[in-house]
Amino acid sequence: MEHKGEVNLKRVAAFFRRSSTGPVCRMQTTSDIEPWQVSKAYFTLITYLNDVSTEIQGIRNTDSFPISQNIRRLTAIFDKLEVMIQANPPAPVVQASNVSASLEPGNKGYRRWAHCMLRDIYQMVEKAVPASKCRHVNELGVYLSGAFGSSTKIEYGTGHELSFLFFVCALFRAEILTREEDLAASALVLFDRYLKFVRRLQVTYSVISSNWHGGYSLDKFQFLPFIWGFAQLCYGAPFSPQKMLDEDTISQYRKEYLLIDCVAHMANTYIGTFARHSSQLWSLAALSSWTKIQRGVMLMYMEDILLDFDNLNALRFGELMSFEEDKSGRKLGNARLGVMSPLRRQMAEEQEEQDQEPELPFATPSISRSELIEGSKKKPAVDKPFSDGLSNSGLSVGSDCSSLSGVSVHLPTWMDDAPRNTKQ
Numbered sequence: 333m334e335h336k337g338e339v340n341l342k343r344v345a346a347f348f349r350r351s352s353t354g355p356v357c358r359m360q361t362t363s364d365i366e367p368w369q370v371s372k373a374y375f376t377l378i379t380y381l382n383d384v385s386t387e388i389q390g391i392r393n394t395d396s397f398p399i400s401q402n403i404r405r406l407t408a409i410f411d412k413l414e415v416m417i418q419a420n421p422p423a424p425v426v427q428a429s430n431v432s433a434s435l436e437p438g439n440k441g442y443r444r445w446a447h448c449m450l451r452d453i454y455q456m457v458e459k460a461v462p463a464s465k466c467r468h469v470n471e472l473g474v475y476l477s478g479a480f481g482s483s484t485k486i487e488y489g490t491g492h493e494l495s496f497l498f499f500v501c502a503l504f505r506a507e508i509l510t511r512e513e514d515l516a517a518s519a520l521v522l523f524d525r526y527l528k529f530v531r532r533l534q535v536t537y538s539v540i541s542s543n544w545h546g547g548y549s550l551d552k553f554q555f556l557p558f559i560w561g562f563a564q565l566c567y568g569a570p571f572s573p574q575k576m577l578d579e580d581t582i583s584q585y586r587k588e589y590l591l592i593d594c595v596a597h598m599a600n601t602y603i604g605t606f607a608r609h610s611s612q613l614w615s616l617a618a619l620s621s622w623t624k625i626q627r628g629v630m631l632m633y634m635e636d637i638l639l640d641f642d643n644l645n646a647l648r649f650g651e652l653m654s655f656e657e658d659k660s661g662r663k664l665g666n667a668r669l670g671v672m673s674p675l676r677r678q679m680a681e682e683q684e685e686q687d688q689e690p691e692l693p694f695a696t697p698s699i700s701r702s703e704l705i706e707g708s709k710k711k712p713a714v715d716k717p718f719s720d721g722l723s724n725s726g727l728s729v730g731s732d733c734s735s736l737s738g739v740s741v742h743l744p745t746w747m748d749d750a751p752r753n754t755k756q
Contacts, residue, residue, distance in 0.1 A: 355650035369639075371655050371657060377497060380497075380504065388563055389566045396679070416452075438538050439538045440486075457473045481530070486538075489543040491647070493530075494647065501652075504518075520560075551613070561594060562629055563626050566622045576595060623670045627666065
């Protein structure tokens, strides 16, 4: 029979063996792109993107969809990070003594903020996840800390956005978030909160873009809000693609749709017309089908972002997001677009039931689920689809894995024959 001390020593040894396999860089050369495309992490990533795109069709940001306590605790991380911005204001701009110093981009205050973030981010993650999942804190912290940009170059791009996508996928893999309860909220609440925060970083510290696609892109910093923004509009869209850049559309719908929020932010922060600073997005406005646009943008992301070595070489891979080959035999499908999603159907049925309930005089009013969700009191509107599915594979999650601790964007061929929108 083993002595109790020997058992404890074995546990300690196992602890350190496991901690030595934390997230590491696996993209060393361009030859690593091929194994990346068949890795477990890649399959998890694409499945999640498609599942969210299917789920949020016809759902507005202001609708009363489920928001779990885990989602709320995770979004609270950004409140703490914003306090750090207040404690680390931009450095005063002084006249440079030499030409090379005057050409150095960004504000040095960002480096002070990044130092504070790295000091506290793991503790923030630990407090935000259930105690039973603390063994995943190290890996989750690596992904989240890499999602805010480079403190060395004071720049941000789609590679950092991809690190946040790794963070969210790892939350599902660790079963901290669940597909049944958190799929829509992970995009429309958690990612939306992240998006607003990194925009504040970009504006406050004059962060430059690390992407190379410039005016030929959708946006020089972000890509994901366009994938999901177009998906939201694939069912029940209240306006056509030709209207998405109009001032009236921006004014009316910026709080309700990811896409229009992006358009509004670009209109407020970029100089010139959309035809000049975001010609790809301007060209998409000439098309008539939200479904066709979303599928084309998703293909563009897979080909131009997920296969670009400069975007991938800083990524870390751990046990939740593994670089190992996926041998499950599953096939990567597409989002099922142009149909009412299960969540949208559920919301419509709940609204119909509420509308059919007779009002009793002097009765104590019941509290609906929508009234319990903070900040989401607007009743969901049941809209008729504007336009016009494939795999409803579901997000693969599991707890078997744990850890201790410039893009050249071209106009896709499906756009070649599209008439050019004359609006700018």
